[in-house]
Amino acid sequence: MSAAPTRLVIRGASVLGEATADLLVVDGVIAEVGSSVDTTGVEVHDADGLVALPGLVDLHTHLREPGREDAETVVTGSRAAAVGGFTAVLAMANTSPVTDTAEAAERVHDLGVAAGLVDVHPVGAVTKGLAGEELAELGLMHRSRARVRVFSDDGKCVADPRVMRRALEYVKAFGGVISQHSQDPSLAGPTSCCHEGELSGRLGLPGWPGVAEEVIVARDVMLARHTGSRVHVAHASTAGTVEVLRWAKSQGIAVTAEVTPHHLLLTTDLLAGYDPTFKVNPPLRPQEDVLALREALADGTIDAVATDHAPHARHDKEHAFVDAAFGMLGLETALPVVAHVMVESGQMGWADVARVMSTTPAAIAGLEGQGRGLGVGAPANIVLVDPAADLTVDRDASVSLSRNNPWHGRTFGAAVRATFLRGRATVLDGALV
Ligand SMILES: NC(=O)N[C@@H](CC(=O)O)C(=O)O
Ligand SMILES: [Zn+2]
Ligand SMILES: [Zn+2]
Numbered sequence: 001m002s003a004a005p006t007r008l009v010i011r012g013a014s015v016l017g018e019a020t021a022d023l024l025v026v027d028g029v030i031a032e033v034g035s036s037v038d039t040t041g042v043e044v045h046d047a048d049g050l051v052a053l054p055g056l057v058d059l060h061t062h063l064r065e066p067g068r069e070d071a072e073t074v075v076t077g078s079r080a081a082a083v084g085g086f087t088a089v090l091a092m093a094n095t096s097p098v099t100d101t102a103e104a105a106e107r108v109h110d111l112g113v114a115a116g117l118v119d120v121h122p123v124g125a126v127t128k129g130l131a132g133e134e135l136a137e138l139g140l141m142h143r144s145r146a147r148v149r150v151f152s153d154d155g156k157c158v159a160d161p162r163v164m165r166r167a168l169e170y171v172k173a174f175g176g177v178i179s180q181h182s183q184d185p186s187l188a189g190p191t192s193c194c195h196e197g198e199l200s201g202r203l204g205l206p207g208w209p210g211v212a213e214e215v216i217v218a219r220d221v222m223l224a225r226h227t228g229s230r231v232h233v234a235h236a237s238t239a240g241t242v243e244v245l246r247w248a249k250s251q252g253i254a255v256t257a258e259v260t261p262h263h264l265l266l267t268t269d270l271l272a273g274y275d276p277t278f279k280v281n282p283p284l285r286p287q288e289d290v291l292a293l294r295e296a297l298a299d300g301t302i303d304a305v306a307t308d309h310a311p312h313a314r315h316d317k318e319h320a321f322v323d324a325a326f327g328m329l330g331l332e333t334a335l336p337v338v339a340h341v342m343v344e345s346g347q348m349g350w351a352d353v354a355r356v357m358s359t360t361p362a363a364i365a366g367l368e369g370q371g372r373g374l375g376v377g378a379p380a381n382i383v384l385v386d387p388a389a390d391l392t393v394d395r396d397a398s399v400s401l402s403r404n405n406p407w408h409g410r411t412f413g414a415a416v417r418a419t420f421l422r423g424r425a426t427v428l429d430g431a432l433v
Contacts, residue, residue: 008423009039013047013384015374017350023052025380028422033376045425047384050417053354055087055381057361057370059179059258060154060234060306061331063089063120065111067096072311072401074111074120079399080309080331081118082426085383085416088119088362088370089331093130094155100125100136102144109146117426119370124148126167126178130156135167142174149366152179154234155281159185161219168229175366177230177256180220182241183282187212193322195268195283203271205321208283210238217241221248221255232364233257235308237282239292246301256364258306259293261330261337262406266290276317276324277406280310297356298347304361307334311402328406332398335383336391337407339414343387350387369422380423389415399432 010023015033022037023030063077072080074091081089091108093099099108105122112120124141128134130153141148151171158164158180167178188208194200196207217233221244224231233241236257248255262280267287270278278284296302310327317324338357342348348356354373362371372378391412395405419427426433 006423008043008045009037010045010047010052010382010384011039013050013052015052016354017051023374023382025423028380028424030374030376030378030380033374045418049386049388050384051350051387052374053350053383053385054358054371054373055383055419055421056085056335056357057365057367058086058089058307058309058331059304059361059365061089061091061309062094062311062327063091064095064311066107071313074108075115076399076401077309077331078112078115078117078120079432082419083399083416083432084331084333085335085385085419086118086331087381087419087421088121088367090121090123090150090365092154093123093125093152098125098129099123100128102137102140105141105146105148106144118421121365121367122146122148123179124151126151126153126158127163132156132159132163135163135170138167138170138176142176149176150179151176152181152234154179154181157181157183157185157216161223164220165223165227168223168227168231172227172229177232177364179232179234180216181234182213182216182220184212184215187215191322193279193283193326194271195285197268197286199268199271205271210240210285210289213238213282214240214244217244221253224255225251225253230254235260235263235282236293236302237263237285238289242292242296242301245296249301256303258304259297259302260306260308261334262328263293264290264297264341265337266406274321276319276321277328277404279321279324279326280328281326294341294347297342303356304364305334305338305356306361307331311400312404313402317404328404329398329400329402332400333393333407335385335416336412336414339387340412344413380420382420383416384418386415386417389413391415
């Protein structure tokens with residue numbers, strides 16, 4: 001005899017910010033969406049005043065395990081993801097050891113399953129050891145239990161065009177995609193840490209000019225056209241990158257791009273206090289770049305928001321600016337920041353948020369069972385958002401192991417209240433279940 005089906009109802013949510021409805025979930029799948037769902041004998045979650053969105057999907061997360069479990073682990077990063085409304089994350093390969101073999105990818109995948117809070121999909125390295133020379137085991141990683149489809153040397157750029165070309169040709173066979181950290185190393189080297197301009201000169205910080213990103217994006221879209229394969233631009237940060245993307249898309253080239261919440265709101269002038277919390281790669285840019293990124297996200301030139309959640313232990317981050325590690329936390333605050341920048345401003349609606357933070361990233365990564373929306377038959381990956389919250393970010397309230405939170409002390413008007421992974425609550429009342 002089979003067990004009785006598990007049923008729950010999410011009552012009275014504004015679905016994608018539109019009409020109010022009840023969502024009936026049976027055995028982890030949305031079974032009914034309507035105004036008169038029968039709730040007798042069913043677990044009910046009251047969502048009055050809340051907006052229901054499909055579970056968020058992050059194309060770009062650093063979970064630090066294996067190797068830097070003092071900064072984050074698959075468990076703690078999964079907690080931060082769930083609290084942030086995510087039901088799937090792609091875990092970058094720049095761990096120690098690097099995720100450049102099938103075994104390494106399966107280990108991260110299995111740790112994600114064991115944590116059980118979000119789907120953890122390992123990103124495979126493009127090159128062995130992220131050294132930029134020899135291709136990693138791309139095909140074996142794809143055929144492994146982890147079913148890797150996204151490959152990236154993130155943290156480093158695949159700088160050699162010949163290596164990038166071969167990687168694109170290789171992954172084309174199985175519909176894979178190369179996510180590129182676009183940073184020409186001869187225009188912006190490892191010490192480059194401040195947007196190159198008047199401010200970098202005044203602060204005496206090594207400059208990181210926008211063109212170091214743009215030349216790689218331009219080169220890669222031509223390689224994508226030549227190979228007929230897919231390239232994805234990680235953390236796009238400049239107006240020039242937006243121009244290249246706009247042209248490439250008008251040509252039908254298979255390029256997609258993501259922008260981070262921090263590049264949508266924070267600007268380079270924050271570096272004037274030399275606070276390493278604001279040291280990130282690519283660097284924070286001037287307001288004109290920020291405005292171009294927002295416009296590109298709203299009009300679809302940029303496809304997705306990705307957090308680039310980059311936890312760092314205090315002993316790596318709390319240094320003089322030039323010596324501190326690059327990166328900032330992002331998973332728990334992504335939705336509030338995007339709501340503030342894009343929705344409260346009127347540039348996007350909640351359905352657009354669902355597109356750029358769930359549906360499209362899931363499609364780019366080739367995830368089945370994620371980003372499928374809130375219709376009948378979709379897996380019940382659901383986030384409930386309070387669109388009229390008063391949330392003051394406190395870095396010490398974070399469930400991440402790290403504290404490099406650039407939003408500490410800021411107040412936002414939207415907050416994640418609940419997250420459901422295939423019908424199971426991972427977060428209720430804003431806290432882990
Ligand atoms: N974004 C960052 O500043 N740092 C990332 C690497 C990266 O995304 O390039 C990290 O791994 O810490
Ligand atoms: Zn990067
Ligand atoms: Zn990254």
